[in-house]
Amino acid sequence: MLLESPPKLSSLRKVFVSPDQQGRSIGNELIKRTIAHAETSGASNRVLITFSFNTVSQGLYIRHGLLPRFPIYNVSASREQVIGHLHGPRYDVTPLRPEASTLRRLAQADERILGVSREKHHRYLINDGAATGFNLLDGNDWIGYAYVDAGGHIGPLAVTEPHAVAPALRTALYLAAESDASRISAFLPGASKAALDTTMALRMRIKCPMLLMSS
Known part of the structure; x- marks a missing residue:
C-alpha cells in the first residue's frame, strides 16, 4: 500500500503475499505497480x-x-525499569495544538531535518487523539517535538540540533513513564549513538531489529 506522504516522498507499508502464493512474482508485481x-x-x-532478517524481501526491494x-x-522496557534508571537533563514541554503557526513551525523543522514537510501527518496526529504531541523547549528556545501514545510508545520525535537528541529522548521517556502504560517503547535509528546510548543505559531491550531502505 502506498501512502502519499510529504511531497516528493512515498512510504511503502504493509506489503504481504500469502505463503501459498509466494514464488509467483506477485510481490514483484505489487512493487512495480506501487512504484509506478x-x-x-x-x-x-x-x-x-x-x-533485518527478511533477506528475501530485501533482495526484491534492492532490485527495484x-x-x-x-x-x-x-x-x-517496563515502566518501572525506566523510572528506576531515568536521570539527567530534560526539556520543558507544552502541548502541540493544531494552530497554523504550530503546523508551520513543525513543517519547517521537518524540511530542515528530513528534507520534506510532514504537515499533514502532524495535523492527523494532533487531531486523532491516539497520541499526544509536545513542543520541546530549551528555556525560551523551541528545540523540537515528540509524540507519546497511551500505550507508552514514543514517536515521532525530532530535534533541530544533534546535541538535543539525548535530552529530548529522555524527556519523551519521562512523558511515557507518566502514563498508565506498563511498558515503554520506541523505534531508534541505528545511526544515532546518542539515542542508543540513552536507552541502553536504561537497560531497555531490543525487541526487533529492522532496516530502513530507500531509493
Missing part, C-alpha cells in the same frame, strides 16, 4: 522499513532501487 503510482504522484524518493541505509531498533 509513486512516479505518477511526482515522488522522487521511496522509503520503507523491513525486518531501494537500498539498505541504516538499522532501526525497536526498544522496550
Whole structure:
C-alpha cells in the first residue's frame, strides 16, 4: 500500500503475499505497480522499513532501487525499569495544538531535518487523539517535538540540533513513564549513538531489529 506522504516522498507499508502464493512474482508485481503510482504522484524518493532478517524481501526491494541505509531498533522496557534508571537533563514541554503557526513551525523543522514537510501527518496526529504531541523547549528556545501514545510508545520525535537528541529522548521517556502504560517503547535509528546510548543505559531491550531502505 502506498501512502502519499510529504511531497516528493512515498512510504511503502504493509506489503504481504500469502505463503501459498509466494514464488509467483506477485510481490514483484505489487512493487512495480506501487512504484509506478509513486512516479505518477511526482515522488522522487521511496522509503520503507523491513525486518533485518527478511533477506528475501530485501533482495526484491534492492532490485527495484531501494537500498539498505541504516538499522532501526525497536526498544522496550517496563515502566518501572525506566523510572528506576531515568536521570539527567530534560526539556520543558507544552502541548502541540493544531494552530497554523504550530503546523508551520513543525513543517519547517521537518524540511530542515528530513528534507520534506510532514504537515499533514502532524495535523492527523494532533487531531486523532491516539497520541499526544509536545513542543520541546530549551528555556525560551523551541528545540523540537515528540509524540507519546497511551500505550507508552514514543514517536515521532525530532530535534533541530544533534546535541538535543539525548535530552529530548529522555524527556519523551519521562512523558511515557507518566502514563498508565506498563511498558515503554520506541523505534531508534541505528545511526544515532546518542539515542542508543540513552536507552541502553536504561537497560531497555531490543525487541526487533529492522532496516530502513530507500531509493
